[in-house]
Amino acid sequence: MTSEQLYKEISNISALRENRLRYANMVLNDMTLFPKLIDILFMVDDKVSCRAAWVFEFVCTKYIYAIIPYLDHFTTHLKSIHLDSAVRPVAKVCELIATTYYSKTPNTLQKALSPSHRELIVEACFDWMISDQKVAPKAYSMQTLFLLGKDNGWIHDELALILEQDFQKQSAGFKARAKRILHKIKKNKK
Incomplete structure (x- = not known):
């Protein structure tokens, strides 16, 4: 899945827990999506970054070690998060x-x-x-x-x-x- 495809998928997520969990599991099952998720997370002026943050939280809750690399x-970019x-x-x-x-x-x-x-x-x-x-x-x-x-x-x-x-x-x-x-x-x- 490309970054653009992941962006499009995430932009359709609702705040429902099962949706966030489904996308988190998708990332956990294909960790090549994790850096793409982080890139979307740090598009800090884009509302989709909030949806990426929801998925990011669920991924890290299940497997915090994913963040190590x-x-x-x-x-470095943490302070830029503002929404x-x-x-x-x-x-x-x-x-x-x-x-x-x-x-x-x-x-x-x-x-x-x-x-x-x-x-x-x-x-x-x-x-x-x-x-x-x-x-x-x-x-x-x-x-x-x-x-x-x-x-x-x-x-x-x-x-x-x-x-x-x-x-x-x-x-x-x-x-x-x-x-x-x-x-x-x-x-x-x-």
Whole structure:
């Protein structure tokens, strides 16, 4: 399947979970489509990029290691994602990367995720935390920042500051996640 054909297929996806799952399975069954999917994902001003992000999230949820050969490209272009429907799934993938990286079970992502990759993810997550994003990307970002902050104390300090400043202005969902993260940060400092 060419990039143009994949673009056309993805442009017809509805938000229904079974549609996203069907296309994710199509990519998982033919991993030559994955770089094409990433290219569509980073057509950031095109609404189809949001649909690509939905499929990308499902692929990475099922097989996070698919992203390893594309970490440079993904992390370098991460900050360019700006459409709401694309930010949420991409923030979720950042959380999946951080969770896998800090897994107690040794894995290939731990070797592949460089300090510069982590730095670019941290930068994007902080941007999502301080910009006018919905709750879900902020929740994924705060978890990602908490995990990546285990090696860099300044990340926890900045995250705690943002969470405390935004606490009263945010939704109940944000407050619940923020409380949990703030508790973990305080516990981690002991």
